[in-house]
């Protein structure tokens with residue numbers, strides 16, 4: 361049997377091709393994709409490749425998905441043909457050095473799953489065992505497919521451990537920025553959101569940002585200070601992933617505050633940091649990457665309880681054959697999420 365699938369051939373080269381439907385092993389399932397969502401990471405990968413996600417070229421493409429099981433391997437007992445499911449794009453092995461330290465997101469054997477921009481996808485055994493879930497019947501594929509990015513943001517929010525009386529500043533009003541806003545509200549705090557597009561900042565306000573500040577405003581740094589008793593925010597999260605925004609995060613945070621680098625920069629990026637700020641001002645900086653099975657499961661529960669506004673995050677639909685349209689040049693700067701329908 362043949363299917364249509366997207367492949368990445370190198371910077372800004374994407375092809376839709378007819379290939380064989382994947383064969384599955386006894387511990388795997390075959391999913392007919394209902395919806396795949398575009399993600400900022402995919403846009404970064406499209407332009408420059410990705411250190412962890414691309415193993416071979418041509419590479420399958422797309423990683424946020426929900427669909428229907430059309431074949432289950434002989435050893436699979438928890439799922440059957442016809443189940444509607446959402447799969448994470450990886451699962452930890454549970455036995456490596458990092459898994460033993462319970463740093464599941466840093467597992468050496470994550471085996472990232474790409475290939476959601478296709479008609480079918482093979483879900484590897486490790487994901488079937490640890491990071492595949494049936495979708496509650498009241499949820500659409502579109503809503504369920506948002507589980508992966510929400511799991512990443514939830515992971516970060518847990519690590520931040522934000523207190524309701526503390527000020528949280530989010531750099532970026534893209535999908536993840538807007539998920540941060542919604543989760544922050546669930547955690548009892550209304551963040552300040554710093555972004556570029558007027559429309560996105562309005563959405564941030566609507567979803568629960570206490571204040572929004574445009575980075576295009578020459579006074580924006582002063583504005584943030586004025587909103588945070590002149591010292592700066594207690595916590596700043598970079599949800600953009602550019603060297604300049606990482607530096608901005610360090611510049612904005614208050615003395616003794618914390619910076620979380622949530623957005624990954626393209627491979628090979630370097631950032632210079634003001635040692636005075638780190639040493640004398642005692643700023644704590646940390647990267648935060650990916651998700652864990654516990655966060656993936658909780659993210660799906662949050663979506664199922666309709667605590668996350670999905671409609672504001674997914675802006676439209678595109679057919680798989682028209683995928684080029686959204687990945688073309690000029691369209692790449694911080695696009696909103698789209699649902700890709702095979």
Ligand SMILES: [Zn+2]
Nearest residue numbers: 399401424509
């Ligand atoms: Zn993603």
Ligand SMILES: [Zn+2]
Nearest residue numbers: 453456459467
């Ligand atoms: Zn591991």
